[in-house]
Amino acid sequence: MAIRVNLITGRTIQQGVAMEAGKEKPAYATACGIIELDPTDFKKLGAFRNTNVRVTSEHGSVVVKAVEATQGPHPGVAYIPMGPWANMVVNPNTYSTGMPTFKGTPVEVEVAKDEPVYSSLELVRKACRGELA
Amino acid sequence: MTKTVTDVICPFCGTLCDDLEVVVSDDGKQLLEVYNACAIGAEKFLHSQAKDRITRPRMRQEDGTWKEITYDEAVEYTANMLADAKKPLMYGWSSTNCEAQAVGAEIGEAVGAVMDNTATVCHGTSLIAVQDIGIPSCTLGEVKNRADRVLFWGCNPAHAHPRHMSRYSIFPRGFFTGKGHTGRKVIVVDPRPTDTASLADIHLQIEQGHDYELFDALRVAFKGEKLPDVVAGIPKEKIYEVAETLKSGRFAIIFFGMGVTQSIGKNHNIDAAIAVTRDLNEYTKAAIMPMRGHYNVTGSGQVWGWQFGFPFAVDLSRGFARYNPGETTSNDLLRRDEVDAVFVLGSDPGAHFPFNSVKKIYDLPSVVIDPHETPTSEVCKVHVPVAFVGVEIGGCAYRMDNVPIETRKVVDAPEGMMTDEEFLTRVLARVKELKGV
Numbered sequence: 001m002a003i004r005v006n007l008i009t010g011r012t013i014q015q016g017v018a019m020e021a022g023k024e025k026p027a028y029a030t031a032c033g034i035i036e037l038d039p040t041d042f043k044k045l046g047a048f049r050n051t052n053v054r055v056t057s058e059h060g061s062v063v064v065k066a067v068e069a070t071q072g073p074h075p076g077v078a079y080i081p082m083g084p085w086a087n088m089v090v091n092p093n094t095y096s097t098g099m100p101t102f103k104g105t106p107v108e109v110e111v112a113k114d115e116p117v118y119s120s121l122e123l124v125r126k127a128c129r130g131e132l133a
Numbered sequence: 134m135t136k137t138v139t140d141v142i143c144p145f146c147g148t149l150c151d152d153l154e155v156v157v158s159d160d161g162k163q164l165l166e167v168y169n170a171c172a173i174g175a176e177k178f179l180h181s182q183a184k185d186r187i188t189r190p191r192m193r194q195e196d197g198t199w200k201e202i203t204y205d206e207a208v209e210y211t212a213n214m215l216a217d218a219k220k221p222l223m224y225g226w227s228s229t230n231c232e233a234q235a236v237g238a239e240i241g242e243a244v245g246a247v248m249d250n251t252a253t254v255c256h257g258t259s260l261i262a263v264q265d266i267g268i269p270s271c272t273l274g275e276v277k278n279r280a281d282r283v284l285f286w287g288c289n290p291a292h293a294h295p296r297h298m299s300r301y302s303i304f305p306r307g308f309f310t311g312k313g314h315t316g317r318k319v320i321v322v323d324p325r326p327t328d329t330a331s332l333a334d335i336h337l338q339i340e341q342g343h344d345y346e347l348f349d350a351l352r353v354a355f356k357g358e359k360l361p362d363v364v365a366g367i368p369k370e371k372i373y374e375v376a377e378t379l380k381s382g383r384f385a386i387i388f389f390g391m392g393v394t395q396s397i398g399k400n401h402n403i404d405a406a407i408a409v410t411r412d413l414n415e416y417t418k419a420a421i422m423p424m425r426g427h428y429n430v431t432g433s434g435q436v437w438g439w440q441f442g443f444p445f446a447v448d449l450s451r452g453f454a455r456y457n458p459g460e461t462t463s464n465d466l467l468r469r470d471e472v473d474a475v476f477v478l479g480s481d482p483g484a485h486f487p488f489n490s491v492k493k494i495y496d497l498p499s500v501v502i503d504p505h506e507t508p509t510s511e512v513c514k515v516h517v518p519v520a521f522v523g524v525e526i527g528g529c530a531y532r533m534d535n536v537p538i539e540t541r542k543v544v545d546a547p548e549g550m551m552t553d554e555e556f557l558t559r560v561l562a563r564v565k566e567l568k569g570v
Contacts, residue, residue, distance in 0.1 A: 006341055006342075008324065008325075008341060010289065010292075010293075010391055010392075011289065011292050011293040011391075012292050013171075013172060013173065013291075013292045013295060015292075016145075016172070016173035016176075016292070016293070017172050017173050017176045019173075019484075020145070020173055020176040020177040020180050021176050021180055022180065022183065022505060022506065023481070023484060023505065023506070023507050023508060024506045024507075059487070059489075060488055060489075069325075071289075071325045071326060071327045071328055071330075072325065072326065073326070074324060074325045074326070074338075077324055077325065077341055079325065082484075082485060083484050083485070084483070084484050084488070084491075084508050087484070087485065087486060087487050087488050087491070088488050090487050091487075092464065092468065092487035092488075092489055092490065094459060094462065094464055094465055095397075095399065095459075096458070096459030096460075096465075097257070097258050097261060097399040097400055097458055097459055097462075098253050098257050098258075098445075098446055098458040098459055098461075098462025098463070098464065098465060099253070099254060099257055099258050099394065099395060099399055099462075099464075100254065100395075100464050100486070100487045100490075101395065101396070101397060102254070102391070102395040103341065103342070103391070103392065103395045103396045104341055104342040104396050104397055120484060120508050121506075121508060121511045123508075124483055124484075124488075124491060124508040124511050124512060125511055125512075127488055127491075127492070128491070128492055128495040128512055
C-alpha cells in the first residue's frame with residue numbers, strides 16, 4: 001500500500017555531524033538515507049519502523065529507511081534530511097529564481113523491504129551511470 | 134606538553150563562534166581536543182586529523198579508479214580546462230576565506246566564467262528580495278543586547294546553528310536584556326514542531342508552503358484589520374496574539390531560513406517578511422536577518438559585491454558582469470546545458486544539488502577543490518584536496534550579520550598540502566599564460 005505525503009528537506013544535527021565526519025562513511029547514510037514519517041502515516045502505510053521504503057516523485061525515485069518523526073507530529077508531511085537521497089526526488093524547478101524547490105514535493109512512499117539503501121557515493125555513482133533500478 | 138589555543142573561530146556555520154578553545158600537541162602538528170564548539174563544529178576540527186585523509190590530488194581513470202597526481206599536474210589540468218571552456222561554471226566559494234575568493238574571481242574574469250556561490254541554493258532568493266525592497270537589519274551584538282522579541286521563521290537553529298540561541302538570540306544576558314531568556318518572548322513558525330519550537334513561547338505550525346499568506350496576515354493584524362478565521366492553517370486568534378506580542382516588544386528580530394527561501398513563493402516570501410519588519414517599525418524597533426548557512430557564504434557575497442556589484446550568479450562570459458537569477462544561476466545553467474566545464478571549490482553540489490544537475494557535472498570536464506571526499510569528488514574528473522580554512526590556515530570570513538572576523542590557524546596541514554589560495558594563485562598564473570593576458 002502506497003501513501004502520498006508532502007516532502008520537505010533540511011538540516012539535522014546528525015546530518016551536520018556525519019557530513020563533517022566524512023560523507024563516504026556509513027554514518028552519513030544512517031543520518032540522511034532516511035525518511036521521517038508521522039505515526040499516523042506509518043499506520044496508513046502499514047509498515048514497521050525502520051523498514052526500507054521507496055520514495056517516488058515525478059522527478060525521481062530513491063530507497064531510504066523509514067523512521068518515526070523525531071520532531072513531530074506532522075501528519076501528511078515527510079522529512080528527508082538534505083543530501084543526495086533527498087535530491088533524487090526533490091523538485092529541481094527554480095521558477096526563474098535560481099533556487100530549486102527543495103521543500104514541498106509531493107511524493108509517494110511504498111514499502112521496499114528487499115531493496116538496499118545505498119551509501120552516498122554509491123548512490124550518486126550508480127545514478128550517474130544509469131545503474132539504478 | 135600540549136598547548137591550548139584560545140579564541141579560535143569555528144569554520145562551520147554563519148554564526149562563526151569566536152570562543153573555541155583547541156588543544157594541540159607541542160609541535161603544533163596534531164589537534165587533540167576542541168572545547169566550546171557544537172557537535173558539528175567539533176567534528177569539523179577533529180576530521181582534519183582523520184588518518185584516512187586524502188592528501189594528494191587525484192585524477193579519474195578510464196576504468197573509474199583514481200590515480201594520484203602532483204599539484205603541478207592538477208594546476209595544469211585545471212588551468213587548461215578553464216582556459217579551453219567557452220563558458221565554465223565556477224561554483225562554491227562559501228567554505229573558504231575571502232582571500233581565496235578574491236583570487237578565484239580574478240580567474241573567473243580571465244576565463245569568462247559564471248561565478249556562483251552556495252547562496253544559489255540557500256539565501257539567493259533572500260538576496261533577490263533585498264534588491265527588491267531593501268533590508269532593515271542589525272548585528273548579532275544588537276540582538277544579544279537589545280532584542281526582547283525573537284521570531285524564528287522557517288529555520289531550526291537547534292539543528293543548523295546549534296550555538297546561535299545560547300550566544301545571541303534566546304539565552305544570553307545583554308546590556309538591556311539582563312534577564313536572559315526570561316525577558317524574551319520567542320516565537321517559532323515552522324510546519325514541524327521542531328526542537329527550536331520546543332523552546333518557544335508560541336509555535337505556529339504553519340501549513341507548508343503558505344508562508345506568504347501568513348506574513349500578509351500578520352501585516353493585517355498589526356493594523357487591527359479583519360482576518361479570515363484560518364490563514365495557512367493558523368486560527369486568527371493566534372495571529373492576532375503574535376502580532377500583539379511583536380508590537381509590545383522594545384526590539385523585535387526576525388530570523389528566517391530555508392523554510393521560506395526554498396518553499397514555493399521563494400523571493401516573494403522574503404519580500405513579505407521584510408515588509409512585516411518594515412510595518413513593525415511603525416510600532417517598535419524591528420530588524421530581520423537571514424540565517425546564513427556556510428561560515429563564509431556571506432563573505433563571498435561581500436567580495437563579489439565589491440568586485441562585480443552582485444552577490445551571486447555573476448556571469449562574466451561577455452567580458453563584463455551580468456546578473457540574472459534564473460538564467461545565470463548554477464542549477465539553471467546546468468539543467469539547460471549552458472556551461473561546458475565545472476570548477477567547484479568549498480562546496481558539495483554533488484550532495485546538495487538536485488540529481489539532474491549532478492548528472493550534468495558528471496558529464497562535463499570538472500575539477501573539485503575540497504579537503505573531504507564527497508559525492509562531488511565522486512562525479513568530478515580531478516579532485517584536489519587542500520588545507521582546511523579556519524583550522525590549518527587563517528583568513529577573513531563574514532558572519533551572518535556581515536561582520537568580518539579573522540579566522541585562525543591552529544594546526545599545521547599535512548606535509549606538502551596546498552591551501553585554497555596557493556592553489557588558485559598557481560592556476561591564475563597559468564591561466565594568464567594560456568590566455569596571453
